Amino acid sequence: MNNPPKLFIPGPTEVTKDVLESFSTAQIGHRTPEFSELMKFIVNGVQKVLYTKNRIYLASNPATALWEMSLTNSVKKGVLHAVNGAFSNKWVSISNSLGLKNKKIDFEWGNGVDVNEVDKLLSTGNYDVFAMVHNETSTGTQSNLEEISNLLINKYPDIIWLVDAVSSMAGTKIEVDKLGIDYIFSSLQKAWGLPAGFSIFSVSDRFRKVSNSIERKGYYFDLNIYDKYYDKMQTPSTPSIAHMYGMKYILEQINLEGIGNRWLRHMKMAEFTRKWALDRGQTIFTQSGCESNTMTCICNDRNWDINKINEILLSKGYRMDRGYGKLRFKAFRIAHMGNVTYKMLKEYLDVFDKVLKGLNK
Numbered sequence: 617m618n619n620p621p622k623l624f625i626p627g628p629t630e631v632t633k634d635v636l637e638s639f640s641t642a643q644i645g646h647r648t649p650e651f652s653e654l655m656k657f658i659v660n661g662v663q664k665v666l667y668t669k670n671r672i673y674l675a676s677n678p679a680t681a682l683w684e685m686s687l688t689n690s691v692k693k694g695v696l697h698a699v700n701g702a703f704s705n706k707w708v709s710i711s712n713s714l715g716l717k718n719k720k721i722d723f724e725w726g727n728g729v730d731v732n733e734v735d736k737l738l739s740t741g742n743y744d745v746f747a748m749v750h751n752e753t754s755t756g757t758q759s760n761l762e763e764i765s766n767l768l769i770n771k772y773p774d775i776i777w778l779v780d781a782v783s784s785m786a787g788t789k790i791e792v793d794k795l796g797i798d799y800i801f802s803s804l805q806k807a808w809g810l811p812a813g814f815s816i817f818s819v820s821d822r823f824r825k826v827s828n829s830i831e832r833k834g835y836y837f838d839l840n841i842y843d844k845y846y847d848k849m850q851t852p853s854t855p856s857i858a859h860m861y862g863m864k865y866i867l868e869q870i871n872l873e874g875i876g877n878r879w880l881r882h883m884k885m886a887e888f889t890r891k892w893a894l895d896r897g898q899t900i901f902t903q904s905g906c907e908s909n910t911m912t913c914i915c916n917d918r919n920w921d922i923n924k925i926n927e928i929l930l931s932k933g934y935r936m937d938r939g940y941g942k943l944r945f946k947a948f949r950i951a952h953m954g955n956v957t958y959k960m961l962k963e964y965l966d967v968f969d970k971v972l973k974g975l976n977k
């Protein structure tokens with residue numbers, strides 16, 4: 617494809633030319649001082665983005681692998697999953713495939729994780745791990761981490777807390793240490809704005825301790841193996857060094873923009889998109905108060921011909937989302953994260969408006 621469309625789907629997100637160019641650097645050996653220096657830069661940078669002193673590990677795999685790793689390294693008794701969309705549900709299927717004792721609390725798609733329901737189930741004492749998705753990508757729903765944090769810190773201090781932040785990390789403020797999150801992860805193709813295929817995760821010391829006490833975790837997903845290499849600022853196996861240079865570049869960009877400005881940019885783009893949708897007679901799919909900062913899920917109340925819009929937008933050089941799974945055509949999403957600026961978003965929505973006008977909508 618000579619001119620690939622600009623991406624306004626919720627991942628992979630648009631990777632701008634300068635970011636792509638940061639991948640074109642010479643390879644370096646992964647057991648060398650220059651590698652350790654590069655990794656140290658990334659670790660320090662991610663710690664700042666996540667407001668944490670926890671260890672930051674780098675993994676040359678998509679986040680799906682970290683769903684599995686987070687479970688194999690922590691669950692002894694059982695895991696309680698909060699499910700409010702397609703991705704949190706997939707995480708449960710991984711627990712099942714691992715044969716782990718688990719229970720899911722189902723919330724309506726579009727609703728945030730309800731702390732009272734979590735409390736009810738944790739009070740049974742049947743679980744030692746609680747897993748949730750911060751930003752359900754299928755519905756654009758951002759759950760309230762503060763509420764869950766208060767519950768866990770005050771009532772269940774021994775519970776290990778796993779958070780999938782795949783489509784929120786680097787696009788919304790998450791204060792990992794203050795919240796007390798034990799294991800939080802993201803792949804890079806969402807709000808980090810990098811090509812897919814690489815992930816990062818932050819792990820608390822108490823998670824590392826629990827992992828130490830678990831046997832038969834396999835090799836690739838054993839956190840102790842990661843730790844062995846972490847002490848040398850290395851990864852257990854040869855990683856995608858191109859991604860690491862990309863990560864270094866993005867962290868430099870975050871520094872230039874200013875971390876506070878980054879959070880503000882995402883919030884403003886989200887506000888702008890919600891207003892755009894409401895002004896056109898549509899409604900927001902997501903429960904009020906749980907709207908995502910990185911993407912907006914719009915209820916297609918006005919029955920726009922999503923396939924037709926998609927076709928025309930594509931011919932004009934834009935890739936739109938048509939809704940995830942059972943929501944296809946009923947609720948579609950607009951991503952505004954990572955490298956997307958207010959100007960790029962406005963340009964996209966202006967073109968979208970022209971398409972609507974052409975269809976007399």
Ligand SMILES: Cc1ncc(COP(=O)(O)O)c(C=O)c1O
Pocket residue numbers: 627677678679680681703749751752753754780782783803813
């Ligand atoms: C919330 C969430 N979790 C996990 C994943 C899986 O990530 P990956 O495709 O990097 O394996 C996705 C992918 O879209 C996601 O949105």
